[in-house]
Amino acid sequence: MQLPTTVTQHEMASGLSYLKVNSARCDATIFLQGAQLTEFTPKGQAPLIWVSSDEDYQMGKPVRGGIPICWPWFGVHEKADWPIHGVARKLLWSLENVEEINGDIHIRLALPMDTVDTTFWSHKSSLVVTFVLGHSLRVDLTNTNLGDTPFTLTQALHTYFPTSDIQKTTVEGLQGAQYIEFGEGPFAQNDVVGFARETDMVYTQAPTVQKIHTPLGTMMVAREHSTSCVLWNPWIEKAKRLSNFRDDEYLTMLCLEAANVMEDAVTLQPNESHTLSTILSWQ
């Protein structure tokens, strides 16, 4: 495949391959494993995406940060020994297309379905992700039913955002939504959300745009074809148990994840497609 001059492919000593984008509009990094974006920095602005400084980029392990793709289920499966957040984030995706369109770089990857363990997903389907990298970042995750029976899945674009101080960080735009936390709820979200403890809220009926206010600036987070999202910060105790996560890093990150979970799960009839999208930028 002929890459535009602004996109280069590299390999780490661990064997992980990644694409590097250095365009007039942004710098970005996307790993083929998990189709996981780990860097997006609009030109002249601060990084919009967080990755742990403890990350060691190993094969078979999702990177702690960036945008892990959770598919074909989000969170802990009802079969307790199945992997949390599904299987797509650990598998090698194939690079389908890279092109520059009106100054934006479009990168498309697909999950080769013959690499998905049929214990976990046996439906005839396709899963494709497209990153549109410009002054902002757009991620489109498209599922298509290629079989002759319907199926249902849950999923999320599990985006890690930076902050310089979680205690001075708020999320605006969830007011009016309902949330479940630690198996309890639904509760009504009436106010702007702050952080003072472990946070693991699954929102439904969520407005489509949130603003994350941090001392670094305000980030805009929009979703399409999604009425659910997840807000997460592990706080002190859970931070100690997480892989590739320094004990004090809960102070400098949060996740706000575009999702299709709970009543927002996706059911696709034969030949039907669904695209979950998230659009991210500094305000």
Ligand SMILES: O=P(O)(O)OC[C@H]1O[C@H](O)[C@H](O)[C@@H](O)[C@@H]1O
């Ligand atoms: O450590 P991971 O498997 O990447 O999961 C990290 C986190 O993802 C989501 O935000 C879940 O709601 C959390 O409960 C989970 O701890």
